[in-house]
Amino acid sequence: MINRRTFNRAAGLGTGAAAVALAGLQTGAKAAPAQAEAGATPTPTVPAVTPGTHTSFARLKQVRAGVLDVGYAEDGPRHGPVVICLHGWPYDIHSYVDVAPLLAAQGYRVIVPFLRGHGTTRFLSSRTFRNAQQSAIALDIIALMDALKIDKALLAGFDWGSRTADIIAALWPERVKGLVSVSGYLVTNVEAQKKPLPPKAEYAWWYQYYFATERGRLAMEDRTDRHDLCRLVWDTVSPTWHFDDATFERTAAAFENPDYAAIVIHNYRWRLGLADGERRYDRYERLLATRPVIGVPTITIDAERDPFLAPGNGASYRDRFTGPYAHRTLAAIGHDVPQEAPTAFTQAVVDVDRF
Numbered sequence: 001m002i003n004r005r006t007f008n009r010a011a012g013l014g015t016g017a018a019a020v021a022l023a024g025l026q027t028g029a030k031a032a033p034a035q036a037e038a039g040a041t042p043t044p045t046v047p048a049v050t051p052g053t054h055t056s057f058a059r060l061k062q063v064r065a066g067v068l069d070v071g072y073a074e075d076g077p078r079h080g081p082v083v084i085c086l087h088g089w090p091y092d093i094h095s096y097v098d099v100a101p102l103l104a105a106q107g108y109r110v111i112v113p114f115l116r117g118h119g120t121t122r123f124l125s126s127r128t129f130r131n132a133q134q135s136a137i138a139l140d141i142i143a144l145m146d147a148l149k150i151d152k153a154l155l156a157g158f159d160w161g162s163r164t165a166d167i168i169a170a171l172w173p174e175r176v177k178g179l180v181s182v183s184g185y186l187v188t189n190v191e192a193q194k195k196p197l198p199p200k201a202e203y204a205w206w207y208q209y210y211f212a213t214e215r216g217r218l219a220m221e222d223r224t225d226r227h228d229l230c231r232l233v234w235d236t237v238s239p240t241w242h243f244d245d246a247t248f249e250r251t252a253a254a255f256e257n258p259d260y261a262a263i264v265i266h267n268y269r270w271r272l273g274l275a276d277g278e279r280r281y282d283r284y285e286r287l288l289a290t291r292p293v294i295g296v297p298t299i300t301i302d303a304e305r306d307p308f309l310a311p312g313n314g315a316s317y318r319d320r321f322t323g324p325y326a327h328r329t330l331a332a333i334g335h336d337v338p339q340e341a342p343t344a345f346t347q348a349v350v351d352v353d354r355f
Contacts, residue, residue: 058074063148074111167288
């Protein structure tokens with residue numbers, strides 16, 4: 001639970017965490033297993049699955065957690081080690097529709113929640129501010145873990161999901177057994193966000209600036225405009241992924257949440273310093289503004305065809321990870337890594353659990 005003791009541990013930012021790094025960087029579309037210690041059980045190789053093999057989840061559930069009634073998919077044995085998979089925008093739990101059964105087959109209990117404003121996740125009160133700042137979303141996942149009586153889990157995510165997992169690993173490392181983070185270290189520093197990026201990078205973020213306008217807000221509130229805008233984002237950020245209409249429509253159903261537009265608009269405006277958060281999260285945001293290191297075992301993944309990919313093969317964020325670590329680059333893969341490369345993503349989760 002989040003109490004004074006937990007917060008004090010967060011304020012320590014992982015003091016005492018081992019500063020052990022795996023030698024070298026692991027790259028390539030096929031994830032290489034972590035090296036096992038002498039006499040240890042070898043890391044299993046995840047069997048390859050064709051992306052799009054699965055279209056639905058084993059179980060869909062709801063649970064009250066914090067300020068939300070959270071919708072989530074679950075797969076695998078009830079008492080297996082837990083993996084929580086976190087989606088991004090404009091995506092939903094179906095980013096993990098192939099990953100979940102692969103992990104379940106390895107004996108993991110897999111939890112894939114709809115983030116606030118998505119799918120069947122709902123606010124418990126109409127009076128709750130529709131806040132999408134980064135620490136609020138991270139605390140949603142802590143509340144979910146508490147509600148499901150999960151003390152510690154492997155966290156894996158991309159996009160908003162990577163940011164959320166990174167924050168939990170940085171501030172509540174005692175809740176994280178290991179981390180798989182696509183695009184590496186994505187903790188937002190609002191002040192730093194005010195500085196311009198190189199033009200090519202700014203171009204990739206076109207919708208962030210669109211959402212800062214009234215036209216962008218109206219587009220997100222209009223069902224047809226929202227649908228077409230999100231489809232355009234899928235097409236542009238995953239240029240090598242040849243998904244069909246049915247694949248997109250399964251995810252687009254999650255955009256019908258009554259709070260979807262408000263959450264998306266607030267998230268991107270907050271990042272640019274154009275919308276206020278809530279004072280109750282200030283202490284967490286102050287900690288996150290210091291760019292706290294992450295000491296839990298971590299594998300970071302870069303997708304070669306992701307337009308948001310930072311140059312340097314992970315070098316720009318390597319110093320933020322102080323525990324056992326490996327980096328992988330997936331060739332010919334775009335932004336939605338778990339859905340485009342489910343075998344490699346699953347292998348990374350299995351591998352980091354052995355670090």
